[in-house]
Amino acid sequence: xxxxxxxxxxxxxxxxxxxxxxxxxxxxxxxxxxxxxxxxxxxxxxxxxxxxxxxxxxxxxxxxxxxxxxxxxxxxxxxxxxxxxxxxxxxxxxxxxxxxxxxxxxxxxxxxxxxxxxxxxxxxxxxxxxxxxxxxxxxxxxxxxxxxxxxxxxxxxxxxxxxxxxxxxxxxxxxxxxxxxxxxxxxxxxxxxxxxxxxxxxxxxxxxxxx
Amino acid sequence: xxxxxxxxxxxxxxxxxxxxxxxxxxxxxxxxxxxxxxxxxxxxxxxxxxxxxxxxxxxxxxxxxxxxxxxxxxxxxxxxxxxxxxxxxxxxxxxxxxxxxxxxxxxxxxxxxxxxxxxxxxxxxxxxxxxxxxxxxxxxxxxxxxxxxxxxxxxxxxxxxxxxxxxxxxxxxxxxxxxxxxxxxxxxxxxxxxxxxxxxxxxxxxxxxxx
Amino acid sequence: xxxxxxxxxxxxxxxxxxxxxxxxxxxxxxxxxxxxxxxxxxxxxxxxxxxxxxxxxxxxxxxxxxxxxxxxxxxxxxxxxxxxxxxxxxxxxxxxxxxxxxxxxxxxxxxxxxxxxxxxxxxxxxxxxxxxxxxxxxxxxxxxxxxxxxxxxxxxxxxxxxxxxxxxxxxxxxxxxxxxxxxxxxxxxxxxxxxxxxxxxxxxxxxxxxx
Numbered sequence: 347x348x349x350x351x352x353x354x355x356x357x358x359x360x361x362x363x364x365x366x367x368x369x370x371x372x373x374x375x376x377x378x379x380x381x382x383x384x385x386x387x388x389x390x391x392x393x394x395x396x397x398x399x400x401x402x403x404x405x406x407x408x409x410x411x412x413x414x415x416x417x418x419x420x421x422x423x424x425x426x427x428x429x430x431x432x433x434x435x436x437x438x439x440x441x442x443x444x445x446x447x448x449x450x451x452x453x454x455x456x457x458x459x460x461x462x463x464x465x466x467x468x469x470x471x472x473x474x475x476x477x478x479x480x481x482x483x484x485x486x487x488x489x490x491x492x493x494x495x496x497x498x499x500x501x502x503x504x505x506x507x508x509x510x511x512x513x514x515x516x517x518x519x520x521x522x523x524x525x526x527x528x529x530x531x532x533x534x535x536x537x538x539x540x541x542x543x544x545x546x547x548x549x550x551x552x553x554x555x556x557x
Numbered sequence: 558x559x560x561x562x563x564x565x566x567x568x569x570x571x572x573x574x575x576x577x578x579x580x581x582x583x584x585x586x587x588x589x590x591x592x593x594x595x596x597x598x599x600x601x602x603x604x605x606x607x608x609x610x611x612x613x614x615x616x617x618x619x620x621x622x623x624x625x626x627x628x629x630x631x632x633x634x635x636x637x638x639x640x641x642x643x644x645x646x647x648x649x650x651x652x653x654x655x656x657x658x659x660x661x662x663x664x665x666x667x668x669x670x671x672x673x674x675x676x677x678x679x680x681x682x683x684x685x686x687x688x689x690x691x692x693x694x695x696x697x698x699x700x701x702x703x704x705x706x707x708x709x710x711x712x713x714x715x716x717x718x719x720x721x722x723x724x725x726x727x728x729x730x731x732x733x734x735x736x737x738x739x740x741x742x743x744x745x746x747x748x749x750x751x752x753x754x755x756x757x758x759x760x761x762x763x764x765x766x767x768x
Numbered sequence: 769x770x771x772x773x774x775x776x777x778x779x780x781x782x783x784x785x786x787x788x789x790x791x792x793x794x795x796x797x798x799x800x801x802x803x804x805x806x807x808x809x810x811x812x813x814x815x816x817x818x819x820x821x822x823x824x825x826x827x828x829x830x831x832x833x834x835x836x837x838x839x840x841x842x843x844x845x846x847x848x849x850x851x852x853x854x855x856x857x858x859x860x861x862x863x864x865x866x867x868x869x870x871x872x873x874x875x876x877x878x879x880x881x882x883x884x885x886x887x888x889x890x891x892x893x894x895x896x897x898x899x900x901x902x903x904x905x906x907x908x909x910x911x912x913x914x915x916x917x918x919x920x921x922x923x924x925x926x927x928x929x930x931x932x933x934x935x936x937x938x939x940x941x942x943x944x945x946x947x948x949x950x951x952x953x954x955x956x957x958x959x960x961x962x963x964x965x966x967x968x969x970x971x972x973x974x975x976x977x978x979x
Binding site for chain 3: 587602614617642656700
């Protein structure tokens, strides 16, 4: 019991941490495109919560958690304000931000997959929703500023989410304790993404030209 | 009783009026990008109804009203046809169109917030959904023609919706009659947006450069 | 009975065929923009399934079929891999691909309309959802690579889906057998699209300039 509470608080902290760093990435995109304060906050919220909202809507788990639970809203707005007023500070710590971003990716991949499994979906759909939760916010952020999503171009970005989600699904099939499986999946996703950034790992690009 | 019917008809008229003017804004965007008649009608429908559909889907109020109620569809198509065949007339009355647009924004902010409250959501989520209802259609319209949404860049656009939604939520907390609160919220939103357009009021933009 | 099984298998084959060719169109868009393998697969899935997912979400038919049924996922991924590794082959058979695309459009228009009718929606909304199912995937595909959707610009694309959906709704109103009505609707949509491509049929574009 005691351990479960610790784990659940740990997961919530990670979840809100993921929301925070994704919200910062949205705010930075808005600042880059010279949006005003409110536009920046809209992008913060979209980047942090679009993945989770899409997951809930596709599952039929409505009203979506990010809408119902005020903590997600507050954390998103807070992150947007931080980015808006202290961007130079963020800029100097760019590498920690990328590490937080990788942590957010890892957490969202795990939480999305878990939620899909708890709704009785099979392995393939659960992995799919895990990846969607992890990458959906970044996709909407880039669509809103009219760019091809970074998610589709970065080093092993969606692949890392896919690996983390797969670990969760396999652990679930073998009835391993979900907290341990979740940590393992998140760790794999996080490690893969960090290694890919450091070493420039990439999946192949099609070898033929398209006219 | 009698008064309630008058108010509810007044709200419906405003709602369909908002749908009409937002549909016109979608059609104009389509004409600008040289789309054919059907493309223009698709943009009309998207601009007028995407906000409300997103609100209903996130709430779980499905099938979404804009899909279920034929009046929204007919009004959207009608507005698209008007814009397609009589654009020069619309062009001459540009300023009235912007006023109608501000009226639509005001109405949708109020109706979106009310619907969220009637689904038992708290203050923060209700305001969020009110703003989403009001600005969602314009966002999809601009995404579809591959531009950064006007909503994110215009003078106090989302802010005005936010102010109107906040009035509705505060009135709801004090149990004021919802018709009066709705009119007050819509009036504030409308007035803010008009003043912002006239005087070029803007929120601040982040003061630091982003590379 | 026997005949019904044949028809239902025929519909499923067409449905998965439509998923396959739409997935290929998504993959080709990804290859054009030099995305890596995973990005290409994401675009495959989005192009093949976004229309159906949007239909299910707007209807409230969740979890959405494309998420719940592993066959749609597998077919989408398979199509993405085929496009990625054998693009030159696809390129040589460009005209057959366009024919399959028209077949997919026809099938999705019919299946989307049927699903909406089975949820008790009226004629107008059913047609609307049929068109949305047929064109939604292509729209998201183009949005993701930051282009104005082809759907909004191609020869009679959405119009053909509209015609097919209308046949299904009229047949439903007269209680005609849904298999025959479905085939008639799909055939009309398919024929219209092919003729439009061959002869360059287009709807009019607004005659006035927009500044």
